């Protein structure tokens with residue numbers, strides 16, 4: 001499954017009853033709860049990375065990507081907007097992009 005397919009599945013499940021769907025339950029609890037879960041999964045992925053637990057890192061990364069998609073959905077931001085942003089960055093190196101962002105903030 002790719003991220004676009006997962007996004008489409010979440011859109012379907014968001015319309016289900018919160019009793020039947022974790023996605024619907026999370027969205028019903030509001031963006032604050034979804035964002036909190038995203039933060040927790042990020043920390044768990046960081047811990048797996050620094051402890052060198054590869055298997056756990058794969059699992060936590062899956063949780064992280066899933067919860068990021070739920071937060072994007074709750075915020076009304078399509079995954080395509082994020083992919084477009086990444087596409088725009090491929091024109092330059094990561095360091096050049098960072099410098100341009102810093103320049104923009106001045």
Ligand SMILES: N=c1c2ncn([C@@H]3O[C@H](COP(=O)(O)OP(=O)(O)OP(=O)(O)O)[C@@H](O)[C@H]3O)c2ncn1[C@@H]1O[C@H](COP(=O)(O)O)[C@@H](O)[C@H]1O
Pocket residue numbers: 009010013014020021022023024062063066
């Ligand atoms: N990829 C996922 C996915 N990854 C993680 N999770 C859920 O995320 C939760 C995170 O685990 P935690 O132990 O932190 O959560 P918890 O203790 O249950 O939650 P809280 O009590 O803290 O709120 C678990 O309940 C996982 O089942 C996911 N739930 C759903 N999906 C995908 O979403 C689809 C739709 O799922 P439903 O919306 O449940 O139908 C599924 O078919 C999957 O493809």
